[in-house]
Amino acid sequence: MTDTKTPKSTTVTAGILLIGDELLSGRTQDTNLATIATFLAPLGVQVSEARILSDDAETITSTVRTFSDRYDYVFTTGGIGPTHDDITADCIARAFDLGISEREDALAILRPLYEGRDFNAARRRMARIPDGASLIANPVSKAPGFQTRNVFTLAGVPRIMKGMLADIAHRIEGGDEVHQISVATTNVGEGDVAAGLSTIAGAHPDVSIGSYPWFKDGHRGINFVARGLDEGQLNVVRLEIEALIDSLVCVGRA
Amino acid sequence: MTDTKTPKSTTVTAGILLIGDELLSGRTQDTNLATIATFLAPLGVQVSEARILSDDAETITSTVRTFSDRYDYVFTTGGIGPTHDDITADCIARAFDLGISEREDALAILRPLYEGRDFNAARRRMARIPDGASLIANPVSKAPGFQTRNVFTLAGVPRIMKGMLADIAHRIEGGDEVHQISVATTNVGEGDVAAGLSTIAGAHPDVSIGSYPWFKDGHRGINFVARGLDEGQLNVVRLEIEALIDSLVCVGRA
Structure with a gap:
């Protein structure tokens, strides 16, 4: 956690590989x-x-190490299947100088799938699975992900990855919701x-305001997004942005 | 360019932010x-x-510097519009210790858009635009991107970003096509x-072979992708993978 914090609000961060x-x-x-x-987010x-x-x-190993130091939680997706290009588990083990072997708890999950x-x-x-890692349940295709310290190693196939998140929520100690x-x-x-x-952004330094223009079929518009910890303040920002827009449309019509 | 190269094949790399x-x-x-x-790719x-x-x-500035050193070409997308959250141009200037100001060549493009x-x-x-950067034409909404050394700074809106690529192709010195x-x-x-x-991968060390499983509506399959410089060798790999698949289906039906 590299950002400065007031005692009242806690920012918990994640990095994704x-x-x-x-x-x-x-x-x-x-x-x-x-x-x-x-x-x-929730x-x-x-x-x-x-x-x-x-x-x-090399890149995967060193980046896992960097991210594990830099962020509260790290998620990796991809590279945990059975083929030669699936090297993530070995990289995680190397990143933390851990041994790695076919673990009995993981074999016990896989063995019934291949009966006969x-x-x-x-x-x-x-x-x-790296030594000491805990398994992450895979409700879709069974082959587990795993957690090594603050790093969650998940499948790359989106449906399987999503299924694994159910076994992660209870492991997360979150901060204040943005x-x-x-x-x-x-x-x-x-x-x-x-x-x-x-001007609105300057008046609300604790709120991050983004402006995202779009263009489609000769039309255009903007989506404004404001993010922050205080819902009351966000509602004020919403009203101020709406008033800003209303004032502009009136000018255009005059 | 940090990679070592043989005279015969040249790998030209890009990093994207x-x-x-x-x-x-x-x-x-x-x-x-x-x-x-x-x-x-082409x-x-x-x-x-x-x-x-x-x-x-801070993050944008330092990463631009790192990527410019590490890769032959760098592309950035996003953050070059007119609002307070558009900070990319200033970050690029800082990354290279360049001045930045409203440049007359860019003003000349924008001014006619707002006549009246x-x-x-x-x-x-x-x-x-950072001092010394060259403009990149924007055929969609005019406001230009720019090239600073080996870094191309482009819009974030996909249609505009794509339009800018037309003015980049002629600036690229590519290597061998993969x-x-x-x-x-x-x-x-x-x-x-x-x-x-x-076994196939081991027999073709110059070819990178990926295996991408998919699962949908109770069905499953794999897409194999092989990448390399030598098209002849890739065709051999294709035949070997097809033979591997055929042998398996026969076994399954027996």
């Missing part, structure tokens, strides 16, 4: 970041940074509201 | 990474890493192919 060449080549569109972020955990990494053991079929070395590879309000406009340009918006 | 709180909160789903990666540039950063000036309307300070803010083949299967589990796939 999305692992896989397919994300960097543009072949696969990540959706796991948004799923994890919206899972964490628990009072803010995602501070995300990185998309290639399947390179070949429970081969590749499948047993999914039971390779609330969010949004105001949508059409037919307003950012240049017309920038000065007024800056 | 996706800037904006809205990407980390899960409110907005990034699509710019995939657009940039698929634009760069030019012979591989995306090595991407980071999603919050609207924090208020060309106010906020709108002129979009003409704030080609890609894919083989799709259904009804095959990764555990059944992992050993064979590992």
Whole structure:
């Protein structure tokens, strides 16, 4: 936790590592970041940074170490299946100088899946878990994720990743929840509201206000998003942004 | 350029910085990474890493510096509009210890847009360009991006960002193009192919082979993707993967 804090509010942070060449080549569109972020927000955990990494053991290992030091919680997605390109578990073990082996608790989960079929070395590879890590239940396809210190290692397939989050909520000690309000406009340009918006932002230093313009089929508009700990203050900001917009539309119509 | 290169094959790398709180909160789903990666691939540039950063000036500034040193080309998206949360241009200037001001070449592009309307300070803010940077044309909404050394600073709105890429292709000195083949299967589990796939991967150390399982509506399958410089070798890999799959289906039916 690198930010300065008043005793009254606690900011709990997370870093997310999305692992896989397919994300960097543009072949696969990540959706796991948004799923994890919206899972964490009501628990009072803010995602501070995300990185998309290639399947390179050195990079994964060193980044896990950096993120584990820097953020309260770390989530990794991808690279825990049975094939040769699934190297995340070994990288986590190396990041923390831990041993790694096929663990009996993980084998016990996997073995029944392959009854009468070949429970081969590749499948047993999914039971390779760093020493001391605790398993994370996988309600979709059984092969578990695992928690090593403050790092949660999850599957890359979105449906499986999402299923694993159910076994994580109870492990999180969140801080104060950051609330969010949004105001949508059409037919307003950012240049017309920038000065007024800056005044509102200056008057509410504890609220983070974002302005997100959109353009579609010859139309345009802005979505304003304000985030902060105090819901009362956010409602004031909402009213001020709405008043700013109303004033502009009136000018335009005159 | 930090990587070692043989004279025969040249790997040219890119790093991508996706800037904006809205990407980390899960409110907005990034699509710019995939657009940039698929634009760069035929030019012979591989995306090595991407980071999603919050609207924090220190983090953006230091990461731009790191990426500019580490990768041949750097792309940033987001934070170059007229509102108070648009801080990317100032961060780029600070990263390279450059001055920054409203530049006449950028003002000349923006001024005609606001003829008869208020060309106010906020709108002129979009003409704030680091000293020495060259402008990148914006065919969609005019306000330009800019190139500072090896860093391309682009809009965050996907349609505008994509439009700017047309003025970047001619600035890129690419390396050897990495080609890609894919083989799709259904009804095959990764555990059944992992050993064979590992053998294929071992026999073709210059080819990177990924295995991407999918699960949908009770069905499952795998997409195999192989990437490498030599198209002939990729075709051999394709045949070997197809043979591996065929052998498995036959066994299953026996």
